[in-house]
Amino acid sequence: MDALRLRQISKRYGAVHAVRDVDVAFETGRVHAVVGENGAGKSTLLRIAAGLVRADSGRIFVEDQEQLGFTAAGALARGVGMVEQHFALVPVFTVLENMVLGREPGGFFGLRLERVREAARRAFEQIGASVPLDARVEALGVGDRQRVEIARLLFRGARTLILDEPTAVLTAREAERLYGKLRILAGSGCSIVVVTHKLDEVLAFADTVTIMRRGAIVETRPVHRGSGQEESRALARAIMGTEPLVPPPRPTRRAGAPVLSVERVSLGTALRDVSFQVSEGEVVGVAGVEGNGQEELVRIIAGLAVPDAGRVTHAGTVSVVHGDRHREGLVLGASVADNLVLGELAAFSRLGPVRVGFLRPGLLANAAAARRDAVGVVPTDLSLPVSALSGGNQQKVVVARALARTESGLGLLVLAHPTRGVDLGAARAIHDLVRRLVEHRPIGALVLSSDLDELRTLSHRLLVLSRGTIATELSPDASDLAIGEQMLGLGAEVRA
Incomplete structure (x- = not known):
C-alpha cells in the first residue's frame, strides 16, 4: 500500500516553476530516496x-x-512528518520540552513526566541516538539537533518520515547507524523518504530512488543495494544530464608563512589545549564527530568567542563559512544580491565608508552577479529573497561570498561543512574554487567536515578533533578505519 501519494503536483514562485506536474508514490515498509541537483524541486x-x-x-x-486543505498539523495527525535542513526547535527549551511542545494534554501540568521521558527515550533508541533530555537545544551541536527533530517525529506518532539531508553533518559511521535504524523502522511498517546528494547512501540503503531535474521527475527506479561504481555513475548521469566528472588530483602544496596559529586554546568543556597552524598555500582538514568542539573552534578563530586559555593569531583577512547558514550566514529576508555582498558595502561606496546615497549600485550588482556565476546559483534572479532559494543554493551564496573576500591579499579561509546540502556539480565547483585560490593566492584554508571524501579531495594535512582536543595528525590518504578510530577516541596517537 502507498503510505503517501502525490498526483499532478505543481508549484510556482513567481516566474520560477519549482515543481511541474509531478506524480510519485511512497510505499509503506520501504526507504525511498529522492535525488537531484540543487533547485531541482526536491525539497x-x-x-x-x-x-x-x-x-x-x-x-x-x-x-x-x-x-483537502492539507496543513502541517493535519499531515502529522495523519502520521506524515518532515525534518527540514534547518530545524524548527526552540533553542532555549530543553530537548524534552521541544518534544512535547504542542502535544501536551491539558498543558504541561497534565503530563505524566516519567511516562513522557520514557517515551522520549524510546524515540531516540529507535534511531540509535542518545541525547540528554534535559539539555537545552541551544547547547547542542547541529548533529544532535537533527537527531532531536527525527526523534520528535517518532515521539509524535509519525509513520511516514520525510528527511531532508539527514546525514549532511554525520560521519560515515553515524550515517550507517542511522540508516540501519531507518531500515528497521521501514521493516516495522513505516515509510521513509530521504532527500540526499550522497549516492553511496542511496545504493547502500534505499529500496527505490526518484530522480528530479528542473522541477520534474526524470525517472523512478528500484535500487539494487550494494551495486557498484557503474550504478553510481548511471545515477549521477541521470541527475546531472551529463557524464560525471572525474575528481581532480589534490592541489600541490606550497606551504609558506603561517596565516593561522592556534596555541594551547581551551574553552569550557568544548576545547582542551588545542594547537595547530595553517600556512599560506595549504589546506588543513579537520575531521571529527559532530559536537567535539568544531563549532566552538570556528567561533574562536572568527573572533566570535574568547577562549578561556591560549591564543589565536592570524595574518590578513579571515573569511568564514559557518556550519549553520541560517543562523550565521544569511539574512533570509534580504535579496540574493544583498547576501552575496553582505558586510562589504564600504567596498561599493564612492567615498569609502558607506554614506546614504553614495553606494555604487552598478558596481555592487556586477560583483553580486560575478559571485553568483562563480558557483552557479539558481535561479539567477538576484532580486529574489535568498529564502526563496533551495538549501543547496543558499549554501552556494554563503560560500561564494566567503571565497570572494579572500581575493584581496593575504588571508585565511575557514570552511565548516562547505558543501552541506550541495549537489555533485556544485560541490565540484566549490572544491575547484578553493583549490585555485589556495594555489594562486597568498592564503591558507581550514576545512571542517564530516565528509571524509571531501577532506581527502581538498586537504594536504588532516587533523582529527576528538573530545575537544587534537587527537592526531594523519595523511588524507589514511584509511577510513584509521581515521574513524581516532575520531571515536579508540586509537593510539598516530602521525602519518
Whole structure:
C-alpha cells in the first residue's frame, strides 16, 4: 500500500516553476530516496507532501485517502512528518520540552513526566541516538539537533518520515547507524523518504530512488543495494544530464608563512589545549564527530568567542563559512544580491565608508552577479529573497561570498561543512574554487567536515578533533578505519 501519494503536483514562485506536474508514490515498509541537483524541486515537493507548503494544483493521498486543505498539523495527525535542513526547535527549551511542545494534554501540568521521558527515550533508541533530555537545544551541536527533530517525529506518532539531508553533518559511521535504524523502522511498517546528494547512501540503503531535474521527475527506479561504481555513475548521469566528472588530483602544496596559529586554546568543556597552524598555500582538514568542539573552534578563530586559555593569531583577512547558514550566514529576508555582498558595502561606496546615497549600485550588482556565476546559483534572479532559494543554493551564496573576500591579499579561509546540502556539480565547483585560490593566492584554508571524501579531495594535512582536543595528525590518504578510530577516541596517537 502507498503510505503517501502525490498526483499532478505543481508549484510556482513567481516566474520560477519549482515543481511541474509531478506524480510519485511512497510505499509503506520501504526507504525511498529522492535525488537531484540543487533547485531541482526536491525539497519543495516534499514540503508540499508534509503540508508545509500549499501546492498550486494537484492532489495528495495519505493511505489512499485524499487530503483537502492539507496543513502541517493535519499531515502529522495523519502520521506524515518532515525534518527540514534547518530545524524548527526552540533553542532555549530543553530537548524534552521541544518534544512535547504542542502535544501536551491539558498543558504541561497534565503530563505524566516519567511516562513522557520514557517515551522520549524510546524515540531516540529507535534511531540509535542518545541525547540528554534535559539539555537545552541551544547547547547542542547541529548533529544532535537533527537527531532531536527525527526523534520528535517518532515521539509524535509519525509513520511516514520525510528527511531532508539527514546525514549532511554525520560521519560515515553515524550515517550507517542511522540508516540501519531507518531500515528497521521501514521493516516495522513505516515509510521513509530521504532527500540526499550522497549516492553511496542511496545504493547502500534505499529500496527505490526518484530522480528530479528542473522541477520534474526524470525517472523512478528500484535500487539494487550494494551495486557498484557503474550504478553510481548511471545515477549521477541521470541527475546531472551529463557524464560525471572525474575528481581532480589534490592541489600541490606550497606551504609558506603561517596565516593561522592556534596555541594551547581551551574553552569550557568544548576545547582542551588545542594547537595547530595553517600556512599560506595549504589546506588543513579537520575531521571529527559532530559536537567535539568544531563549532566552538570556528567561533574562536572568527573572533566570535574568547577562549578561556591560549591564543589565536592570524595574518590578513579571515573569511568564514559557518556550519549553520541560517543562523550565521544569511539574512533570509534580504535579496540574493544583498547576501552575496553582505558586510562589504564600504567596498561599493564612492567615498569609502558607506554614506546614504553614495553606494555604487552598478558596481555592487556586477560583483553580486560575478559571485553568483562563480558557483552557479539558481535561479539567477538576484532580486529574489535568498529564502526563496533551495538549501543547496543558499549554501552556494554563503560560500561564494566567503571565497570572494579572500581575493584581496593575504588571508585565511575557514570552511565548516562547505558543501552541506550541495549537489555533485556544485560541490565540484566549490572544491575547484578553493583549490585555485589556495594555489594562486597568498592564503591558507581550514576545512571542517564530516565528509571524509571531501577532506581527502581538498586537504594536504588532516587533523582529527576528538573530545575537544587534537587527537592526531594523519595523511588524507589514511584509511577510513584509521581515521574513524581516532575520531571515536579508540586509537593510539598516530602521525602519518
